[in-house]
Amino acid sequence: MNRDAVTSIADAIEKMKPEFTRLSDSIWDFAELKFEEKQSSGMLAEKLEENGFAVTRGVAGMDTAFIGEFGSGKPLIAILGEFDALAGMSQAAGIAEHKPISSGSTGHGCGHNLLGVGSLMAAIALAKHLKDNNLPGTVRYYGCPGEEGGSGKTFMVRAGLFDDVDTALTWHPAPFNGVRSTNNLAVLEYYYRFKGLAAHASNAAHLGRSALDAVELMNVGVNFLREHMPQDCRVHYAITETGGRAANVVQAQAEVVYLIRAPEMPQALELAKRVDKVARGAAMMTETEVEIVFDTASTNLLPNITLETAMHENMVALGPVAFDEADLAFAKSIQDTFTDEAIKSSIRLYQIKGDVFSNAKVDGSTPLHVGLRDFEGQSHFRAGSTDVGDVSWVTPTAQCWTPTWAIGTNPHTWQVVSQGKSPAAHKAMTHAAKAIATTGLSLMTSPDLLAAAKAEWAEQTDGKAYVCPIPPEIMAGMQS
Incomplete structure (x- = not known):
């Protein structure tokens, strides 16, 4: 020009x-x-x-x-x-x-x-x-x-x-x-919302089903998943709802948000399926329910x-x-x-x-x-x-x-x-x-x-x- x-x-x-x-x-x-x-x-x-x-x-x-x-x-x-x-x-x-x-x-x-x-x-x-x-x-x-x-x-x-x-x-x-x-990396954002059953954490803990336990187990499971995903992928999270601040209550609800990144969108979508399985596994272990909610995404x-x-x-x-x-x-x-x-x-x-x-x-x-x-x-x-x-x-x-x-x-x-x-x-x-x-x-x-x-x-x-x-x-x- x-x-x-x-x-x-x-x-x-x-x-x-x-x-x-x-x-x-x-x-x-x-x-x-x-x-x-x-x-x-x-x-x-x-x-x-x-x-x-x-x-x-x-x-x-x-x-x-x-x-x-x-x-x-x-x-x-x-x-x-x-x-x-x-x-x-x-x-x-x-x-x-x-x-x-x-x-x-x-x-x-x-x-x-x-x-x-x-x-x-x-x-x-x-x-x-x-x-x-x-x-x-x-x-x-x-x-x-x-x-x-x-x-x-x-x-x-x-x-x-x-x-x-x-x-x-x-x-x-x-x-x-x-x-x-x-x-740049493709990214997907999901909320994992766990629903359990409240109970007294001391004298009736057996009646409770902890949604917070499910969140923690999910996070542990994803930590192990990180070893088995492509090197350039990224998975990170923040706990957005813990179910309350009282330690003597079995938390009936809890939520965690995950960002799942990969070099290309099809890879990110496949990795998200694996993260979903971890979430469902955490829900199964704790006898809670999990709702997986898509929030946003951007392509590489x-x-x-x-x-x-x-x-x-x-x-x-x-x-x-x-x-x-x-x-x-x-x-x-x-x-x-x-x-x-x-x-x-x-x-x-x-x-x-x-x-x-x-x-x-x-x-x-x-x-x-x-x-x-x-x-x-x-x-x-x-x-x-x-x-x-x-x-x-x-x-x-x-x-x-x-x-x-x-x-x-x-x-x-x-x-x-x-x-x-x-x-x-x-x-x-x-x-x-x-x-x-x-x-x-x-x-x-x-x-x-x-x-x-x-x-x-x-x-x-x-x-x-x-x-x-x-x-x-x-x-x-x-x-x-």
Whole structure:
């Protein structure tokens, strides 16, 4: 893509920054949980309408899911936005100490206030460029609720909302700048609810049937199962209901939630069957009953090197994020709350090895990533999961990352929340918008690039059908 087009889009997005910074900060203030993001989704949808997008609300049976569309014809580029917060993540902004605003309340511990708005800026800027230059094509913004434990995109994929999309683009806040190709794990989430019989734990214990015993036996059984499952799989749990705090009562009810991860969804589904058998065995041993309740799921991510290379090249053209001394000083104060090992672990996790601009090894001595991560042109294993994976199975998909956080910051921590309104985070959000919008334009103006991305995707999916893990009855229930 020519330099003038990159400059034009970057300048347009820079002019949008003050207005959209306020929008991001408002969503930070709302800090709404999965599928409850009424104010956040409402403000994003309204901003699309103000900029000429046709908006459809309540898609795929979810009140806070929406789509905004601009333009007509092909190619059709999807841009993904998220806006949900996390429970228990309340934290004051702009300080380097743990200080909840309201104990136990919500907070944007993964930066989705920035994510949704950065993607929105990209969609609006790309649409404006198409209009001003009389270019064909369609820009579609997806307002995706419930990424945190809700898998909103999975429901949108199952509803067919991506069937006509040519490619999808997104980004995520991070401690680094650049493109990192990953093949994340598929994940399934189930609740195992045991029901027993209460009794006095001392003088009538023989009459009781302990649901808590069943939970504990299930956990022991799954611990043994871990030795006999594929190496890259993961199984972890949390006891969500113990049946009460009285030790002299045989607990009549108890519940445990399990996350079951595997490199591909069919493997995860097979592993889930084995976990179910352990649960039923625990119920049999304790003469209790168990109800197995599916909650959410996300499919493993299919990286697209063609798209990722194009996005990297646009990020090279954009240059680094323009941080100043005040940005670095605040990031350093945040970084001082981490151990040296945490900083090193962050660098390893995001595989920051080389830098395009400085050619220096990133070691954490500079608290913000002031360069651009080198792109190796190959994918890496990452043990996390995301519902972006479901989108990647139905259309070629790519994402970038920009340095909204100090190096060493881990997602789902108070440090993320504290940095969510910082000037550095706003600059990184704006930079992500530029990377997405310019990549979208590259796809719209280069038929060869689009064809190559599709060809790579077709080769990856050859003989492998997308396996949506959401049971049909659950989907029907959401849409009724």
